[in-house]
Amino acid sequence: MPICDILQAVLAFDEPSVKKIVRAEIEAETDPQTILNDGLITAMDEVGRLFSAGDLFVPEMLMAAQAMKAGLEVVMPLLVEGNPQGCGKVVIGTVKGDLHDIGKNLVAMMMKGAGFDVIDVGVDVDAVTFMEKAREHSAQVVAISALLTTTMAAMEETIRLFHETGTNAKIIVGGAPVTYAFAKKIQADGYAEDAPSAVELARKLVAG
Amino acid sequence: MNQPILKGGLETDALKFLTDNDIAAIHRASMKVLANTGFQLDHTGLLERFQGQGVRVDMTNRRVFFDEDTIMAAVKTNPDTVTLCGRDDPERDIVLGGKRVYLGTGGTAVNVIDLSRVRRKTQAKDIAATARLVDALDNIHFFIIPCHPGDSSPENVDVNRFFNAMNNTTKPIMGGCLSLDGLERILRMAATVAGGQRRLEARPFIAFISSVVSPLTMDNQHAAMTVKAAEAGIPMAFSIAPIAGATAPITLAGTLTQMNAEALAAITVAQTVRPGTPSLYSAVPTVMDMRSASFLFGSVETGIMNAAAAQMAQFYGLPLYSTGGISDSKQPDQQAGYEKAFTAIMPALAGANFIHEAAGQLDSGMTISYAQYVIDNDINGCVMRSVRGLEVDEDALATEVINAVGPGGNYLGDMHTARRARTELYYPKAATRTAYDGWVASGSKDTWTRAEEVAAKLLDIHKTHGIAPEIIDRILESEPGIIQG
Numbered sequence: 125m126p127i128c129d130i131l132q133a134v135l136a137f138d139e140p141s142v143k144k145i146v147r148a149e150i151e152a153e154t155d156p157q158t159i160l161n162d163g164l165i166t167a168m169d170e171v172g173r174l175f176s177a178g179d180l181f182v183p184e185m186l187m188a189a190q191a192m193k194a195g196l197e198v199v200m201p202l203l204v205e206g207n208p209q210g211c212g213k214v215v216i217g218t219v220k221g222d223l224h225d226i227g228k229n230l231v232a233m234m235m236k237g238a239g240f241d242v243i244d245v246g247v248d249v250d251a252v253t254f255m256e257k258a259r260e261h262s263a264q265v266v267a268i269s270a271l272l273t274t275t276m277a278a279m280e281e282t283i284r285l286f287h288e289t290g291t292n293a294k295i296i297v298g299g300a301p302v303t304y305a306f307a308k309k310i311q312a313d314g315y316a317e318d319a320p321s322a323v324e325l326a327r328k329l330v331a332g
Numbered sequence: 333m334n335q336p337i338l339k340g341g342l343e344t345d346a347l348k349f350l351t352d353n354d355i356a357a358i359h360r361a362s363m364k365v366l367a368n369t370g371f372q373l374d375h376t377g378l379l380e381r382f383q384g385q386g387v388r389v390d391m392t393n394r395r396v397f398f399d400e401d402t403i404m405a406a407v408k409t410n411p412d413t414v415t416l417c418g419r420d421d422p423e424r425d426i427v428l429g430g431k432r433v434y435l436g437t438g439g440t441a442v443n444v445i446d447l448s449r450v451r452r453k454t455q456a457k458d459i460a461a462t463a464r465l466v467d468a469l470d471n472i473h474f475f476i477i478p479c480h481p482g483d484s485s486p487e488n489v490d491v492n493r494f495f496n497a498m499n500n501t502t503k504p505i506m507g508g509c510l511s512l513d514g515l516e517r518i519l520r521m522a523a524t525v526a527g528g529q530r531r532l533e534a535r536p537f538i539a540f541i542s543s544v545v546s547p548l549t550m551d552n553q554h555a556a557m558t559v560k561a562a563e564a565g566i567p568m569a570f571s572i573a574p575i576a577g578a579t580a581p582i583t584l585a586g587t588l589t590q591m592n593a594e595a596l597a598a599i600t601v602a603q604t605v606r607p608g609t610p611s612l613y614s615a616v617p618t619v620m621d622m623r624s625a626s627f628l629f630g631s632v633e634t635g636i637m638n639a640a641a642a643q644m645a646q647f648y649g650l651p652l653y654s655t656g657g658i659s660d661s662k663q664p665d666q667q668a669g670y671e672k673a674f675t676a677i678m679p680a681l682a683g684a685n686f687i688h689e690a691a692g693q694l695d696s697g698m699t700i701s702y703a704q705y706v707i708d709n710d711i712n713g714c715v716m717r718s719v720r721g722l723e724v725d726e727d728a729l730a731t732e733v734i735n736a737v738g739p740g741g742n743y744l745g746d747m748h749t750a751r752r753a754r755t756e757l758y759y760p761k762a763a764t765r766t767a768y769d770g771w772v773a774s775g776s777k778d779t780w781t782r783a784e785e786v787a788a789k790l791l792d793i794h795k796t797h798g799i800a801p802e803i804i805d806r807i808l809e810s811e812p813g814i815i816q817g
Contacts, residue, residue: 137750183750190745229742237745304769317767 130195131167135174137187139194146195156202164199168192168239175320182234182320189237211239212330215257215293216267217249220278224271227299227319231267234319235326240265251282258286258293265326270299280310287311294329298322338716338758340426340434340473346721347681349636350643358585358644362593363400370395371548371597375555381604396597403596406603407648414567414610414651416474416504416686419525419537420797424503426473428612428651431642431683433719435657435676435712436474437466437705438689438697439507444479445663445694445701447788454479454700456492460817461791462692463500465705468794471712472691476541477507478700481815488813490514491521494538495807496817498525499799506688508541508571512556515540519564521807525799532566536610539567544594544614546574550601558598562605569653569686570598573616575627576637582622584637591617591637592644599650612653612686615641629689629696630659630671635678642682654679657690657708657715658697664704664780668694672711680715703783706790710760717758727752762786 133141149159171188174180180188216232218225225247236242245257249268258266266286270276279297286295294313297306307315314329316322350358373379373396383389388397411429418424426434444454458479466472477493484492490509497505498521509515518538519529526532540561543554550558561568572594574580580587595613602611617637619628628634638654645652657676661667676690691708692700722728733748743749762783764771771777777785799807808814 137747181750181753183744183746183753186745187747187750226742230744233742233745317769321770 130163131170134167134171134188134191134195137184137191139191142191142195143198146198150199150202156199159199160196160203164192164195172238186233186237189239211241212265212326213241213243213261213263214265214267214326215243215245215254215261215263217245217254217269218247218299219268219270219275219282220248220250222270222272222275222278222299223247224299225269227271228267228269230319231269231298231316231322234323235267238323238327240323240326251278251285254282255285255289255291258291263293264330266293266295267322267326268295268297270297270302273301276301276306279312283310283312296322296325296329338471338713338720340471340716341432342716342719343431343683344433344681344719344721345431345646345683347639347678348643349640349682354585355643355647358589358592358640359647361585361589362596363403365548365589365593366398366403366597367400368397369548370397371550371593373550373555373597373601374552375550375559378555378559378601378604385604398597398600403600406600407596407650409603409607410599410650411608411610412649412651414612416506416539416567417535417537418504419498419502421502422535426504426686428653428685430685431646432685433680433683433687433716434473434685435680435687435690435715436472436503437462437476437478437691438655438658438693439476439478441479441693441695441698441700442482443695443699445699445703447702447784447791451699453482455483455817456481456496456815457817458700459493459496460500461702462700462705463497464794464796465702465787465790466503466691467501467796468790469691469705469709471709471716472503472705474504474506474686474688475501476688477505478692481817484815485813486510487513488811491517491811491813492815494518495521495811495814498522498538499804499816500796502537502797504537504539506539506541506567506569508543509557512553512560515557515560517811519560519566521811522566524807525803529564533564536566539569541569541571542598543571544598546572546579546594547590548594548597550598555601558601559605562602562609562611565606565609567610567612568602569612570595570614571616572598572614573618575618575620576633577620577622578625578627580617584633584640587617588637588640588644591615591641596648613641613645613648613650614653615645616655617641618655626660627696628660629655629693630661630667630675632674634658635675638675638679638684638687639682642679642684645685646683652685654684654687655689656680656684656687657711658693660696662695662699664694664701664707664783668704669707669711669779672708673714676711676715677718680719702787702791703780706762706783706786707779710762713758713760 175185296314297312314325316325413429481492523529542558576587602609619631656679659668659671692705
């Protein structure tokens with residue numbers, strides 16, 4: 125199994141090559157689970173390591189993730205088990221009254237890149253919608269973003285509704301005015317100051 | 333971090349303080365000064381040589397009155413490009429001339445703020461350590477020996493300076509000397525390292541700084557050293573450091589006029605000794621603070637004058653030795669940051685070739701700081717990024733990318749962004765660029781502290797290509813006074 129080739133193709137953001145290598149492995153009757161684990165996931169782990177070390181930049185990491193996903197799409201239909209990547213599901217949106225979505229989009233993109241199943245519910249999302257979507261998708265994590273100090277209060281409202289209704293998802297918050305202290309005060313399950321740490325946080329929460 | 337796009341030698345002439353008329357006016361004024369006031373040259377051999385060429389010389393007062401033809405003939409024989417070589421490493425050569433910009437260190441300090449923030453007298457080991465730091469830092473393109481080896485006996489200072497520089501970096505080296513004897517021994521030592529005098533001349537990895545004392549004087553010792561260096565064929569600059577308001581007129585144009593006269597006179601001396609001597613049009617214009625009579629290296633006027641000097645050098649078609657990235661502040665602080673940024677960016681954007689003093693130096697050149705080399709490497713990176721400016725072509729205009737991403741979209745996940753992320757933006761080593769909480773989480777460190785950490789790490793891990801052990805042994809046989817730092 126030419127794992128190095130997959131890693132190299134992933135780091136070159138070369139989707140066609142990743143697909144080609146995966147197809148060649150399938151034809152050579154390599155176990156699809158092995159292709160996934162030893163090839164694609166190993167490559168992605170290395171990408172994550174390079175990113176954490178500062179050797180890979182955000183857009184490069186996203187492109188590498190995209191190349192990895194191209195390979196994933198080839199091998200996935202052959203895997204009998206349900207959701208083998210198992211990274212987790214995240215519902216993400218900006219809080220009621222807030223239309224600023226650049227940060228939210230960034231987090232969504234990076235979470236997708238890291239292998240999460242991301243349900244982006246958009247902007248100006250009220251507490252009830254967050255709750256319904258979390259239930260509908262059985263999301264493990266709900267990520268709420270705010271840019272305005274005036275909309276931060278709505279975060280607390282959303283968390284309260286989740287708690288009152290016993291909705292089973294971890295809520296993480298972020299956005300320029302949000303601080304760790306504020307997140308703690310409103311009883312959020314986590315706070316991340318930027319997109320890469322949001323991904324890390326979601327990983328931790330899903331792992332329990 | 334690999335950013336090849338910011339290699340030294342990028343070209344620009346974006347900044348022009350002088351109009352063509354201003355340049356012509358300064359040229360005429362300098363010619364008038366040289367013809368009427370003259371240039372003090374305390375060297376009988378040189379005075380006789382000039383007299384023999386028909387130049388008006390006052391032997392009693394030891395003064396040469398250069399005419400424009402003599403000066404311009406020397407400008408003509410001086411190479412328009414001078415290459416300072418990397419020892420065993422042509423990749424590190426710097427090609428001075430035109431509008432190519434390089435930044436590097438300067439000298440000569442006697443104090444150092446080390447990594448424990450103790451301010452003490454410099455020693456041979458500080459030359460070795462700063463050479464290694466410079467060797468590791470991408471945006472410092474050459475190494476002028478930055479400090480005095482206080483632990484060396486006086487007669488061995490020059491060899492200690494050059495040996496420790498050569499043994500710890502392969503970037504081009506330059507420095508001044510205390511004595512003619514020192515210069516001769518350095519030339520022998522460098523020839524040993526090069527594998528012969530001819531090889532040294534073909535690829536000179538050391539260069540010499542002679543001196544003119546403003547106003548308009550070259551003393552006997554520096555005249556003798558200029559003769560020696562010119563005969564040896566190694567590249568040469570001159571420390572020509574008029575202080576506006578003290579050793580030159582307070583007006584910037586007046587200081588430029590005098591400095592231009594001094595720089596051209598120095599080149600004329602070198603060309604007279606040996607036509608074709610690779611010498612640099614040299615500019616170290618400074619200012620005196622009229623409130624206290626303090627000498628200032630890092631004033632904003634220094635930046636303006638060095639930028640103007642670049643225009644003068646380009647006018648003559650001469651390679652330039654200029655000054656920038658320097659500060660009068662006593663420690664790596666805010667004043668150091670802004671003075672260095674101002675005085676580096678101005679000459680750089682004017683296309684100054686060899687901006688020295690642009691790393692490590694504080695306290696008007698009297699003190700160096702290990703951390704400051706790291707901070708200045710970042711400042712120089714910003715400067716080189718500015719020199720590069722922006723490319724306007726189809727890929728950079730990115731209309732297809734804009735179309736693909738569309739209104740409300742996000743460019744972070746586009747291949748165009750990934751492809752150009754490393755080359756379009758400059759990434760400093762020691763700056764804070766995280767959000768507030770991240771800064772707190774990593775220890776709420778200021779620039780100085782972060783730079784110290786980078787410096788400590790580089791000194792710990794960076795490997796340099798030293799002089800071969802058997803050659804070191806040969807050098808030590810004839811130079812037992814060398815202290816290996």
